Amino acid sequence: MTDTPPAIVVDRLVKVYQSGTAVAGISFALPVGSVTGLLGGNGAGKTTTIAMIMGLVTPTSGAVAVLGAEMPRQRYRVLHRMNFESPYVEMPMRLTVRQNLTVFARLYGVDGIPDRLRELADDLDLGDFLDRQTGKLSAGQKTRVALAKALLNRPEVLLLDEPTASLDPDTADWVRSHLERYRVARGATVLLASHNMGEVERLCERVIIMKRGRIEDDDTPAALLARYGRETLEEVFLDVARGRQNLEAAQ
């Protein structure tokens, strides 16, 4: 057994906005090299949780540590070792893909930028549109560019907020395959927030289900399926979302 500290530690994390409580005291720890899915309906608190892990949102109480650094206070110790991708964050549309990626590569202190861009262009099949304006790309192409940005600095911790939202099944499958390959090759820790149960089932070895800011369940996909007596994670998710696990427990 190794004593490697977890890559991400979330301890009794609370976030209260003026509009209400987004995250209500959650705790978990993600071991180095693990892939964890964060499941939950709209307003479950997934995005706020990820934002607090990234240091974009300050917790009301509780603590987050990433690679040993307390977030957001010590974020500059580790931001160059992390990255994220979300379809809700875009890159400047009038810049070409190459220009956008070059700027981010410089911000992250990537060595040998032209070589790294060539490598990513090959890996993610960006070659055809590397010199096209980012705003003129299709949704699938934009996702690949966002993924390239997220992988530019070969992050040890990768945070993904619905990485395949609005993609066609073929492109989504392609993105998942690439993430799987990256995780295996780099031993990266991945936290993935998603509505797509198939995606979570395929990529994640652990699933945390959130509802109204709380963790409703936390286990491996197989254990969750067994516990709820279901065939798919989607059915488990619906059970949790509609409170059926509580009903059954009461009966």
Added chain:
Amino acid sequence: MSARGGTAPGISAYRIAAMVERYWYLLRSSWPRLLEIIYWPAVQMLTWGFLQLYVAQTDSFFARAGGTFIGAVLLWDILFRGQLGFSVSFLEEMWSRNLANLMMSPLRPAEFIAALMIMSVVRLLIGMIPVSLLAIAFFGFNLYGLGLALAAFFANLILTSWAVGIFVSGLVLRNGLGAENLAWTIMFIFLPLACVYYPVSVLPPFLQYVAWALPPTYVFEGMRALLIEHVFRADLMLQAFALNVVFFAAGALAFLRLLDSARRNGSLLQTGE
């Protein structure tokens, strides 16, 4: 200041240069935007220049005080365009929904601000150099003839413009694009109070106190002293600089407080209206 990005522990010139490069790419990608930077200062300068010509024909004071209107317009544009150049570069991040990408990157707030300051000077020079050459061609007014005084005027005006730009950016960061209009209009409060086109003595006494609390007032008074009395008032420039230090520190502090507040209320995730 360290030279490399990413892992650099302190302020990194490399990351600042990356941001400047990013804004430069943006600027050169759109010729209408480049044209817009020159267009309005040119229109302003021509309008006030011709008005000055007309007034000088009928009034001996203005005949002596050659160039005060054109000089005031050009210096006002340094103040106004300096702030606008800063704020527009910042707003580009909001418009393109790129802010979270930057805030999640190793880029420090101080590096972000430094890049915006550099871009405000770049945008200013793109606009001002052609317009100042037009002023020579049309009215024989040579801004560069002010010599070292111009450097003092420029330094003080650009410092004020940055202080205001930093403060407004903080407001937009905290309140979203609903606060965008402030970026376009806030500087106009300086137009009557900093006495751009007339001396401070014109104002009612209570407003004179307000005027002397604003760094640009000293610059415009200094410009009139130079053009009318042919005296360079170093004392005014030093007072303006002292006030600018206070303005800049207050702007930077407000920005950091507003950024902290934006992190607390989740505004960095929702940068729209």
